[in-house]
Every structure is written in structure tokens, then in C-alpha cells.
Amino acid sequence: xxxxxxxxxxxxxxxxxxxxxxxxxxxxxxxxxxxxxxxxxxxxxxxxxxxxxxxxxxxxxxxxxxxxxxxxxxxxxxxxxxxxxxxxxxxxxxxxxxxxxxxxxxxxxxxxxxxxxxxxxxxxxxxxxxxxxxxxxxxxxxxxxxxxxxxxxxxxxxxxxxxxxxxxxxxxxxxxxxxxxxxxxxxxxxxxxxxxxxxxxxxxxxxxxxxxxxxxxxxxxxxxxxxxxxxxxxxxxxxxxxxxxxxxxxxxxxxxxxxxxxxxxxxxxxxxxxxxxxxxxxxxxxxxxxxxxxxxxxxxxxxxxxxxxxxxxxxxxxxxxxxxxxxxxxxxxxxxx
Numbered sequence: 001x002x003x004x005x006x007x008x009x010x011x012x013x014x015x016x017x018x019x020x021x022x023x024x025x026x027x028x029x030x031x032x033x034x035x036x037x038x039x040x041x042x043x044x045x046x047x048x049x050x051x052x053x054x055x056x057x058x059x060x061x062x063x064x065x066x067x068x069x070x071x072x073x074x075x076x077x078x079x080x081x082x083x084x085x086x087x088x089x090x091x092x093x094x095x096x097x098x099x100x101x102x103x104x105x106x107x108x109x110x111x112x113x114x115x116x117x118x119x120x121x122x123x124x125x126x127x128x129x130x131x132x133x134x135x136x137x138x139x140x141x142x143x144x145x146x147x148x149x150x151x152x153x154x155x156x157x158x159x160x161x162x163x164x165x166x167x168x169x170x171x172x173x174x175x176x177x178x179x180x181x182x183x184x185x186x187x188x189x190x191x192x193x194x195x196x197x198x199x200x201x202x203x204x205x206x207x208x209x210x211x212x213x214x215x216x217x218x219x220x221x222x223x224x225x226x227x228x229x230x231x232x233x234x235x236x237x238x239x240x241x242x243x244x245x246x247x248x249x250x251x252x253x254x255x256x257x258x259x260x261x262x263x264x265x266x267x268x269x270x271x272x273x274x275x276x277x278x279x280x281x282x283x284x285x286x287x288x289x290x291x292x293x294x295x296x297x298x299x300x301x302x303x304x305x306x307x308x309x310x311x312x313x314x315x316x317x318x319x320x321x322x323x324x325x326x327x328x329x330x331x332x333x334x335x336x337x
Contacts, residue, residue: 064092101180
């Protein structure tokens with residue numbers, strides 16, 4: 001590929017290209033893959049690898065719930081010479097949601113609520129009891145009880161991290177469906193491990209940027225991790241340290257074309273279509289309805305109850321939001337004192 005002075009004179013790109021060559025040269029002759037999602041970050045990684053002179057095989061996992069725009073983009077990338085394998089998951093997202101439950105608010109909230117509800121926890125009548133009182137009643141539910149009673153050391157590990165969620169669940173005596181985040185595990189994490197073991201993958205690469213934020217990005221502390229007991233392969237994130245402007249610059253210079261999800265649907269990020277855990281799932285569902293109507297019925301059937309109760313929770317938050325006193329009100333209060 002032709003060299004571009006704007007890239008070759010930029011320290012972030014020079015550093016990235018050097019690390020890519022160092023890592024991939026050390027895995028020469030071994031099984032290397034790029035886990036490809038069809039999203040813009042994985043697109044960028046694919047083109048970074050090509051720019052550095054490597055033709056790495058890519059694998060995309062068919063979860064049973066994908067945008068048609070994603071599959072069209074896969075064909076486009078293939079037309080550009082990229083080798084992309086489609087790996088079908090053993091448990092699709094629809095199958096997993098049917099058997100385990102629907103994602104609600106976050107993976108942690110879904111997991112903790114599922115544990116409490118599996119013990120027939122009485123939110124309305126037991127919700128305000130202390131940890132010690134609840135632990136005597138539910139001795140095999142310790143982690144969920146600590147979350148519920150805000151007794152974990154880390155604030156992120158307590159229900160209070162989601163403002164007034166506890167009060168909302170007590171008021172409504174829980175939610176009328178089973179929450180679960182199993183779809184993430186069965187549709188992405190487990191298939192990735194199964195694929196790696198079957199194909200003896202030594203190095204797996206992902207398109208994750210730290211600046212993007214979110215739990216997925218904050219899970220990783222470095223762009224490279226050696227294989228361990230959990231991961232049978234080493235993990236490399238080539239653009240982990242890139243900021244949004246770095247990615248935009250690279251994409252612009254190379255003229256990289258992304259999925260219609262970005263260019264036409266107006267999405268900034270793509271994941272599982274209509275996932276209720278997304279901060280802007282309402283906008284995403286509207287886009288699905290407009291651009292992929294056949295997918296609309298599927299996501300509404302799968303996640304409809306989660307959408308409904310997430311919106312109820314958000315409305316409850318708005319209604320119970322504390323009123324902030326302005327400076328004049330504060331002065332009046334001080335004068336009265």
C-alpha cells in the first residue's frame with residue numbers, strides 16, 4: 001500500500017504501525033485472527049493491518065440477530081480482498097433470551113436481579129431489610145444481597161450506582177420478566193473461545209479503543225495481554241490508545257468506507273441490534289424501524305418488556321430527581337437562618 005506522509009509523520013500512527021509489526025512478526029507462522037464485528041473500529045483495525053502489510057484472516061460471529069447492513073458490509077469488505085469467515089454461534093441471541101431472560105439496564109443489574117428473583121426475593125416487603133437480616137433468609141445469595149444492600153466496597157458494585165433503582169423495584173415489587181445478560185456470553189464470549197480452540201488461534205485481535213469508554217473498553221488495561229487460563233490465546237488491541245480524532249484522521253486519509261449503519265442509519269456505535277442495554281436504544285429502535293423494518297418485529301418480540309420497564313424506570317428517575325436550589329434560594333435560606 002502507498003505511504004501517506006500525514007500518517008508517517010504522526011507519532012500516534014508511527015507508534016501503532018511499529019507495535020503492529022512487532023507483535024505480528026513475533027507470531028509469524030502461527031494462527032492469528034481479527035475478531036470482526038462489522039463496526040467502524042474493527043474496520044479501522046483491518047485497514048491498519050493491511051497498511052502495515054499483513055493479510056490477517058477475520059472472523060465474524062453470526063448471533064442470529066444482525067443488521068442486514070452488517071452483512072452487506074461484510075460482502076463489501078470481501079470485495080476489497082479481506083478474508084472474512086462467518087462463524088455461527090451454537091446459541092443464538094433469540095434462543096438465549098427465550099431460555100434465560102432479557103437484558104435490563106446493565107449486565108450487572110441483569111445478573112444480580114436474576115439471582116434475587118431465582119430465590120423468590122420479595123422486593124416490596126423485604127427490600128428495606130439489612131444485609132444481615134436478608135442473609136439469614138437467603139444464605140446462598142450473598143453477592144446479590146451485598147449488591148442490593150449497598151454493602152460492597154466499590155460503589156460500582158452496588159445498586160446505588162443506578163440512581164433510585166432500588167426504590168423503583170421496591171415500589172413495583174420487582175419486574176414482571178426474568179432479567180439476564182446471558183445473551184452476551186453465549187453469542188459472543190463463548191463462541192470466540194470455541195472458535196479459538198477449534199482453530200488453535202494463538203493471537204486474537206479486537207477493535208477496541210479505550211477512549212470509547214463503556215465496560216468493554218475499561219475491562220482492558222493494556223493493548224496486549226498474554227494468553228492465560230481463561231483465554232487460550234494472546235489478545236492484542238491495535239488501536240486501543242487511539243482517540244476519536246486519530247481514528248477519523250486515519251479513516252479520512254485512506255478513504256475507509258464503513259457500514260450503512262453509520263453512513264445512512266446515523267448510528268455512532270453498533271452492537272447487537274436493539275439491545276436494551278444501549279444508552280440510546282430508543283433512537284436505535286427508531287432507526288431499525290425506518291431502515292430495517294423486517295428486524296423491527298424481532299427486536300420488539302425479544303426486548304419489548306425490557307424497553308417498557310427501562311422507560312418506566314427512567315421516568316421514575318425524572319419524577320424523583322432532587323430539585324437543585326439556585327444561588328438566590330440559597331441566600332434566602334441563609335437569611336432565614
